Amino acid sequence: MNSIKKIVLAGISLASTLSCTSDFEDVNTNPNQTTVGEIQASGMFEPLLYNGANAWLNYTWFWNDELIQFTAFTGGTTRQEHRYFISDGNWQSVWNLYARYANNAMHMYDLSMEQDDESLQAIALTLKVMYMSNLTDMFGDIPYSEAFTARKPDGTTKPKFDSQKEVYEQMFADLETANTLYAGNPVFIKPELDGMYGGSMEQWRKFNNSLYLRLLCRVSGRSEMNVGEKMTTILNDAAKYPVFTSNADNATVVFSGNDPYRNEFADTNEGGFTSSGRKLTRQLIGMTVLEDGSENQVYEDPRLAIFGKKNPSLDSNPDNKWIGTVAGCTEEEQSSVDRGSSWLNAAVFCRSGAPGYFMDYAEVQFILAEAALKGLISGGESAAQAYYETGVTASMKKWSEYGQYSETPVSISEEDIATFLSSELGSWDLVSNKEELIGDQKFLSLFWIGMEAYHEYRRTGYPELTIGAGTVYNDHILPTRFAYPTTTMATNNENAKAALARMGGDNTMKTPVWWSKQAIEEGK
Numbered sequence: 001m002n003s004i005k006k007i008v009l010a011g012i013s014l015a016s017t018l019s020c021t022s023d024f025e026d027v028n029t030n031p032n033q034t035t036v037g038e039i040q041a042s043g044m045f046e047p048l049l050y051n052g053a054n055a056w057l058n059y060t061w062f063w064n065d066e067l068i069q070f071t072a073f074t075g076g077t078t079r080q081e082h083r084y085f086i087s088d089g090n091w092q093s094v095w096n097l098y099a100r101y102a103n104n105a106m107h108m109y110d111l112s113m114e115q116d117d118e119s120l121q122a123i124a125l126t127l128k129v130m131y132m133s134n135l136t137d138m139f140g141d142i143p144y145s146e147a148f149t150a151r152k153p154d155g156t157t158k159p160k161f162d163s164q165k166e167v168y169e170q171m172f173a174d175l176e177t178a179n180t181l182y183a184g185n186p187v188f189i190k191p192e193l194d195g196m197y198g199g200s201m202e203q204w205r206k207f208n209n210s211l212y213l214r215l216l217c218r219v220s221g222r223s224e225m226n227v228g229e230k231m232t233t234i235l236n237d238a239a240k241y242p243v244f245t246s247n248a249d250n251a252t253v254v255f256s257g258n259d260p261y262r263n264e265f266a267d268t269n270e271g272g273f274t275s276s277g278r279k280l281t282r283q284l285i286g287m288t289v290l291e292d293g294s295e296n297q298v299y300e301d302p303r304l305a306i307f308g309k310k311n312p313s314l315d316s317n318p319d320n321k322w323i324g325t326v327a328g329c330t331e332e333e334q335s336s337v338d339r340g341s342s343w344l345n346a347a348v349f350c351r352s353g354a355p356g357y358f359m360d361y362a363e364v365q366f367i368l369a370e371a372a373l374k375g376l377i378s379g380g381e382s383a384a385q386a387y388y389e390t391g392v393t394a395s396m397k398k399w400s401e402y403g404q405y406s407e408t409p410v411s412i413s414e415e416d417i418a419t420f421l422s423s424e425l426g427s428w429d430l431v432s433n434k435e436e437l438i439g440d441q442k443f444l445s446l447f448w449i450g451m452e453a454y455h456e457y458r459r460t461g462y463p464e465l466t467i468g469a470g471t472v473y474n475d476h477i478l479p480t481r482f483a484y485p486t487t488t489m490a491t492n493n494e495n496a497k498a499a500l501a502r503m504g505g506d507n508t509m510k511t512p513v514w515w516s517k518q519a520i521e522e523g524k
Contacts, residue, residue, distance in 0.1 A: 039111065040111070040115065041108050041111035041112040041115055041117050041120045041124075042117075042120065042189060042190050042193060044104060044107065044108040044111065045108065045120065045123070045193055045194070046193050047104070048101065048104060048105060048108065048127055049127075049194070049195060049196060049253060050195060050253060050255070050261065052101055052127070052131070052253075053253035053255075053355075053356030053357075053358070054263070054264040054356060055097055055101070055264075056356055056357070056358065056449075056450045057263065057264040057265065057356050057448075058264050059094075059097075059450060059451060060448050060449065060450055060451070061265075061273075061278070062081070063081065063094070063451065063454070064450065064451045064452070064453055064454050065278065066079075066081040066082040066278070066327075067081065067082070067084075067454050067478065067479065068443075068453045068454045068457055068465075069082070069281045069283035069284065069327040069328075069465055070280070070281065070283075070284050070447060070453070071274075071278040071279060071280060071281060071284075071327075071344065072278065072279060072281050072325050072326065072327040072328070072329070073277050073278050073279075074277075074279055074325045074329070074334050074337070074338040074341065075275075075276040075277040075278075075279075076276075076277075077331060079277065080473070082327045082328055082468075082471075083328055083468070083470045083471050083472070083473055084328075084471050084473045084474035084477075084478070084479055084509070085473040086473070086474075086479065086482070086509065088483075088485055088486050090482075091482045091483050091484070091485045092485035092486070092487060094138055094482055095135070095138075095139065095482075095484070095485050095488065098131050098132070098134050098135035098138070099131075099135060099147075101127070101131040102127075102128050102131040102132045102135065102147070102148070103147075103148045105124045105125075105127040105128040105131060106124065106128055106147075106148045107148075108120060108123075108124045108127075109121055109124035109125065109128070112124060117186070117189065118181050118184060118186035119181075119186040119187060119188040119189070119199070119201060120188075121178075121181055122178045122181035122182045122186070122201070122204065122205075122208070123178075123204055125174045125175070125177055125178035125181070125208075126175070126178050126204065126207065126208045126211065128174065129171045129174050129175055129178075129211065129215075130211060130358065132144065132147075132167070132171060133171060133211075133214075133215055133218075134450070134451060136164055136167045136168075136513075137218070137451070137455045137513065138451065138481065138482045139481055139482055139483075139484060139513075140164055140481050140499065140503050140511070140513045140514065141161045141162060141163050141164050141167070141499035141502060141503055141514075142161055142162065142164075142167060142499075143159035143160060143161055143162065143492075143495070144162045144166070144167045144170050144171075145159075145160070145162055145166070145170060146159030146160050147159050157491075158491070158492045158494075158495060159492070159495070160495050160498075161492075161495045161496060161498065161499035163499075163502055163514070164503075164513060164514035164515065165219075165222070165224075165225075165514060168215060168218075168219050168225070168515075171215060172212065172215070172216075172230075175208055175209070175211065175212045175215075178208050179205060179208055179209060179212075179240075179241065182201050182202075182204060182205035182208060183205070183240070185201050185202075186201060188200075188201065195253050195254045195255070195256075195261065196251060196252065196253050196254065196358075202242070203249060205242055206242045206243055206244050206245075206249050207244075207249070207251045207358070207359065209234060209241045209242060209243045210243045210244045210249075210251075210359055210363075210364050211359060212234065212241075213231065213234065213243060213364055213367050213368075214359065214363065214367065216230055216231055216367075217367045217370065217371070218455065218459060218515050219515045220370075220371070220374075220376060221459065221515060221517065221520045222514070222515060222520070227371075227376055228371070228375070228376035228377060231368075231371055231376055231377050232376075232377055232378070235368075235377060243364055244359075244360070244361040244364045245361070246361055246394075247360065247361050247362075247394055247397060247398050249361055250357070250359070250360040250361055250398065251357065251358035251359040251360070252355045252356070252357055252358075252360070253355055253356040253357075253358070254353075254355050255352065255353050255354065255355060255356070256353060257351070257352035257353030258352075262352045262353075263350070263351060263352055263353065263354040263355075263356070264356075265346075265349055265350040265354070266350065266351065266352035266354075268346075268350050269346075269350075270343070270346040270350070273344060273346045273349070273350055274343040274344035274346055275343050278344060279324070279325045279338065279341035279342060279343060279344075280307070280308045280322075280324050280325070280341065280342040280343065280344065281324045281325055281326070281327045282324035282325065282326055282327075282466075283324065283327060283463070283465060283466070284307075284308075284324060285304075285322045285323065285324035285342065286324070287301075287425075287440060287443075287444060287463060288300055288301035288303070288304040288307075288322075288425065288444070289301070289304065289322050290423070290424055290425060297321055297322060299423060299424075299425070300322065301420065301425055301426075301444070302396065302400075302410070302412045302416045302417075302420060303395070303396060303399045303412070303444070303447075304322065305345075305403070305406060305408075305410045306345060306348055306399045306400075306402055306403045306406060306410050307344070307345060307399075307447055307448075308322075308342045308343055308344055308345050309342065309343050309344075309345050309347075309406070309407065310322055310323075310342050311323060311340045311341060311342055311343065313340065316339045316340035317340035321340070322342050323339075323340040323341050323342055324341060324342060325337050325338045325341040326468055327465075327468055328467055328468020328469070328470050328471040329468050329469070329470050330468070330469050330470035331470065333469070333470065345406060347405055347406055347407050348402050348403075348405045348406055349448070351405060354402075354405075357448060357449045357450075358449070358450070359449070360394070360395075360398060360445075360449070361394045361398075362391045362392075362394035362395040362398065362445040363391075363442065363445060363446065363449075363452070364391075365387045365388070365390045365391030365394060366387070366388065366391040366438055366441065366442035366445060368383075368387040369384045369385075369387035369388040369391060369438050370384070370435065370438050370439075370442075372384040372387060373434055373435060373438065374435075381434065384434065384438070385428045385434075388428060388434075388437070388438055388441070389421055389428065391441065391442070391445060392417070392420065392421060392426055392441055392445075393417050393421075394445075395441075395444070395445040396412045396416070396417045396420070397412065397417075399412065400412035426441065435460075435462075436462050436463075439456070439460045439461075439462030439463065440462055440463045442456060443456060443457070443462060443463055457478075458480060458512070458513065458516045458517065458518070459515060459516060459517060460517060461517050465478065474509050474510065475510070477509070477510055479509035479510075480509060480510055480511060480512045480513065480516065480518060481509060481511055481512070481513050482509065483507045483508055483509055484496050484499075484500075484507050489507065503524070504524045505524075512524060
């Protein structure tokens, strides 16, 4: 078993994240050649979990942070994602990654059905929904009901594209099915394979239902989805729908740091990770640092020194300040706006044992804060404030644990949290727009968690972003979606064109997805 583990997890960079064992590779490259029963379902679990976590980390760094202005690559012009220079090859890579992982989750499901393993049936459905939710949130309408059926006798290589509403309804149904399977407390046969929950069905069940809340929140702007009723059902029956109740429940994949269980960035040096490339932005610094009237930095979010580090150069940063570069700056502006820019904290994020995050308790609390404030669930503003402050506290405590790895260790105390919650950055009482406060702090809590901040911005419009003058590649419009790849348009043209017509736009990065604030306001 140890030798199998070494094989399945060898090479976990993005380039190899889709090829782990020979069986797993067969599933990825040609699912029609792999039939149910050739391998054990448990043999597919580790690649889905560990390599999936590393893919999440890579996409956070490469895509989410650049699109949503946590960082900007200003170390040259070889990478211009923050200017929205995104090509068909990029669309193809993103489409392939989420689709392949979901495909393999479904193959694990088929195997576990054949092998009568209900624990892996449930986990496979949870992971399928996690991957497919990102596929639909990146592209809009996608195949779901007919997806991954090519290897079945009655399957198709040209699946229809379901509307995003239909996709969400089917994902909810899959999560309900998984929840029922978890409720039977099936035995996870090899708990040592599970670097997230050690085979605990109770904790996997909490993750499943917390993911359910995430997706309900995503479509909460659509009244026909009856989100308030569904959320209330979940909250009123904790026995049937347990969700995260503390940071101990966080969906965090733990890497031992020993080969092959190593973090995506374990062998990345500080230059390649940040100092010669991706720097912290003015957007992030502006949301986490308070200045007085003389531009003196008088207070900062205690998480900032864990997220990043000040530029150590006395020449470019003589006052030892937090400085952010300009996301979407022009090539002409680049050298000047980048001077003295702060870096990502490589000491924290580039450790071989640094974990990967799928979802955490803080996000659940911010979901409930918004729902209470909007009247989707009971409690009103007082409940919203309590959820909000619990969310901030959970985020602070989560990051405090990793502050020990900073070059100068950082610890966030209860007093620090109380100070933040009474400051202009985090106080509930000092702002009039409570919805914006929740959105902004949820945004910050989603730092380093997949594509979630990008999804949330399109849903809420928070935080308010300044679109740089250099974002000419999408006409100064932050991408509202990724376009369907050319290959998809060529091989499944009729169904893809029908999806675009239904979404009410062209196959570009300007057509809004169905649940987004823009689509709702435009009546699409």
